[in-house]
Amino acid sequence: MTQTIISAKGLQKTFGTFKAVRGLDFDIEAGTCVGLLGPNGAGKTTTMRMLMGLSGITGGELTVLGKTPEDLTRTEKSQIGLVPQMDNLDTDVSVTENLEIYGRFYDVSWEELAVRVPQLLDFMQLSDKAHARVNQLSGGMKRRLVIARALISNPDIVFLDEPTTGLDPQVRVLIWKQILSLKAQGKTLLLTTHYMDEAQRLCDRIIIIDEGQVLDDDTPKNLIKKHVSGHVVEVPKAELSTFKTYDADSEDIGNAVLLYVDKIEPYAAQIKNHPGTFYRPANLEDVFLRLTGRSLREGA
C-alpha cells in the first residue's frame, strides 16, 4: 500500500481576473516520480509554487504531508526541496557559500554542511567550481548548483520546475542520471518539463494539464495506448486520395493527416508506394499535441 503524500482537490488559483489554475485534482504517492506536463501558461509553475507555500490558494484543497503548505512546521518543510524554474542563486557569493547559506536556513548544522556540501558538489560535478563566484558559472553549471541547493536538507520530496530547459545534451544527460539516482533513493519527485523524451524516461506517471485543468493522468505507456495507438503514419494531403486509411483514428495537421494505428502491417505496402508518407512508433509528444492541440500559446 503506497502512501499519498501530496493531494490536490479542486485546486484553484486566480490572479486578479485571470484563472491560472481552475480545479486541479491529483494525488502523488510516496516514492514515485510524477511529471506535470502542459503548454506554456498551463498552470504548472503556479501549481509548484502553491505546493511550496510560495503562493496562496484561491480555492479547493491542497495538502502536502497531510497539511496545507503554509501550515507545515520547520521540520516538515525541511523535507521538501525546490528547483525553481528561474535560477535565483545568490550571485554575489561563492558556490560553496550559496549552499551553506541555504543549508543554514534549513538549520543544517555546520558540521553536517562540511560533509554535505562537497558531496552535493561532487554529485552535480561542480567540485572544481566550489570557490567560484556564481556569476562566473555557465548556464548549465548554475542549473546544477540550483539542483544541488534543493538537496541541501536531504529532502524526501523534490519539486523540479523545468530542470533541464535550455541546457546542452551533456548536462541534460547528467541531470537525468542524477534524477534517476534520487528516484532510486526513494525520494518523491514532481517535475515539469517541455521535453517529452525527458518525461517518458524519468516519470512513472504523467499528468497532462492545460488551461489550469487536468486533461489526463496515467503512466506514459497507458497514455500512448489510450490516445495514439502504437504507430503514427503521416500521409501528405497530396497522397491522401490514393492512400487507404481503413478508417483509422486520424488527425488533420494542415498539410498532412496523421493516422494512429495499432498494427503497421496493413499499411506497409502502401507506405512504400507513397514516397511522401512515413511512419514511426507513437510517442508521448503525439499524446501531448493531441490532448493540448497544435495551436501556439501565449499569443506567440
Add this chain to the structure above:
Amino acid sequence: MNELRDFILVAKTILRRNFLVNYSNKWTTLANNLGNPILFLFAFGYGLGAIIDEMGDVPYIAFVVPGMIAYATMFTSSFEATIGAFSRFQFLRTWDAALATPVRLHQLLMAEIVWGALKGVFAGFCVLLVGAAVGGIVIFSKLWLLLPICLLASACFMACGLVATAYARWYDSFSYFFTFWVSPMFMFCGVFFSVDRFPEWLQWVSFFLPMTPFIGMIRPLTTGLPIDWSLMAIQGFYLVALTVFAFWVAHRKIKKRMFD
C-alpha cells in the same frame, strides 16, 4: 521560544550573507562612509561656519556633527531598505529562494531590518570618528547612549524604507522616496540648522518625520546641552511606534505581492 530561536537562526544567516557580500566591497564602503562626512564638514565648516559662530548655544561645528551622524545613519539604512532590499526582492530574487526553505517572510524582513540597522550604525560611527577628529564632539561621557539610539532610529528608517520597497514597481519608483522622504529629512529636520527657523507649518511636518526626534535625542549627547529625559523617552517611544507600524504595513504589502 521556538519563534525566537528560528528568528535568531534566520537573522544570523542573513547577517552573514549580507556581510559576505559587503565585505568584498569593504574599501568602497569605508571610503564612502568616511569621505562623505569629511567633504560635508569641509564645505559646511568653511562655508556656513564662516558666517555662523554658534547655533543652539554651541559652536557651529559641535551643532552640525551630531546632525551629520544622524544623516549618515538615516541615508545608509534608507538606501539599504530600498535599493538594497529591492534588489534581493525583485532583481536577484534571493527572498524567493529563502522563502522556499523553512524561512518565513516576517523573519526575513525582520532580519533585513537588523542588518540595515547595523549598517546604518556603522555609517554613523564613521562620522563620529571624523567629527571627533575635527573637534565636533564636546563631551564624550554620554557617547555610549548613541549606540542604542542610532540602532533604534536606523531600524525605524529601515522599516519605513521597506514600505517604499513593498510598493515600488521598479528602481525608478524610489525617486519619490528619495525626493519626498530622504531629502526633507536632510533639509528640514535640524541637520544643519535648528528647526525653529522654519515657518510653523513646516515645523509641524518636520515634527512627525523620524529624523527630528532622532537628532533631538542625540544632539545633547555630543554637545553637552542639558538632556530632558522625559522628552527623550517620548521621542524614543515615537520611533518604536513608527517602526512597528511601518513594519506592519511593509510586511502586509510584500506578503500580498508575493503570495496572492
